Amino acid sequence: MNVPSDILAGREYTITWTVKNNGTCPSATIPMYVNNEGQYVMVNGNFLPTPWIDKVFVSDDNMVDEDDVELISFNRTMVLNPDATYTATQTFIVPFAEAGSKQILCVADASSNTYDNNRNNNQATQAVNVSYGPLPDLSITVIDMENIIESGASYWIHYTVTNEGDESTLVNAWTDAFYLSNNATNLTNAYSLGSKIHNGLLLAAALPKRAPSMWTYILYSRAKATSALISSKV
Ligand SMILES: [Ca+2]
Numbered sequence: 024m025n026v027p028s029d030i031l032a033g034r035e036y037t038i039t040w041t042v043k044n045n046g047t048c049p050s051a052t053i054p055m056y057v058n059n060e061g062q063y064v065m066v067n068g069n070f071l072p073t074p075w076i077d078k079v080f081v082s083d084d085n086m087v088d089e090d091d092v093e094l095i096s097f098n099r100t101m102v103l104n105p106d107a108t109y110t111a112t113q114t115f116i117v118p119f120a121e122a123g124s125k126q127i128l129c130v131a132d133a134s135s136n137t138y139d140n141n142r143n144n145n146q147a148t149q150a151v152n153v154s155y156g157p158l159p160d161l162s163i164t165v166i167d168m169e170n171i172i173e174s175g176a177s178y179w180i181h182y183t184v185t186n187e188g189d190e191s192t193l194v195n196a197w198t199d200a201f202y203l204s205n206n207a208t209n210l211t212n213a214y215s216l217g218s219k220i221h222n223g224l225l226l227a228a229a230l231p232k233r234a235p236s237m238w239t240y241i242l243y244s245r246a247k248a249t250s251a252l253i254s255s256k257v
């Protein structure tokens with residue numbers, strides 16, 4: 024397994040791993056039938072591919088269990104002959120919640136589909152340090168809306184979102200949502216006024232401008248009640 028030892032959460036990385044059949048027979052299903060004497064007989068000597076799945080996890084320890092986060096699920100359908108190998112390369116992203124000292128666990132045939140007679144060598148493990156890199160910082164400003172709104176009527180909300188962080192957004196699509204709430208911070212019982220899907224990166228202000236670092240939208244919304252604040256959430 025080859026994977027970087029220092030990883031930034033939320034960023035895409037490449038992992039490469041190699042699997043070898045150390046056994047003496049192919050990783051395959053051997054079709055058999057029972058003849059008139061009750062003996063098992065191989066059908067034409069053909070081996071059928073047995074599908075299996077290689078998986079990659081990020082884990083606090085070197086054991087695969089339910090606490091681990093699956094990063095890659097890689098399907099294989101092939102006959103791997105004795106001493107034959109294959110090498111797979113896949114990309115993965117470690118979630119922000121997994122920052123810290125972690126282990127990357129790469130498991131060949133993670134669902135035990137093949138008749139592997141020694142599962143002790145089906146896992147490769149590497150310690151990694153997962154940290155936060157520079158992050159984006161979205162900031163919303165409501166440019167224009169009515170201060171007094173009537174229940175059942177429709178209104179425009181004119182707003183701007185700016186990236187004030189040190190890094191461009193790590194995703195290129197998200198949803199801005201607007202609520203009617205009886206307080207400015209808690210959305211627990213807030214009424215949803217509407218939402219707007221944003222498409223496109225917001226670059227960090229310090230980076231060369233390949234795309235706007237600010238987007239302005241006008242949201243057309245219908246208010247439910249009058250005596251409440253408009254809360255915004257990006
Ligand atoms: Ca674990």
Ligand SMILES: [Ca+2]
Binds near residue numbers: 144
């Ligand atoms: Ca094995």
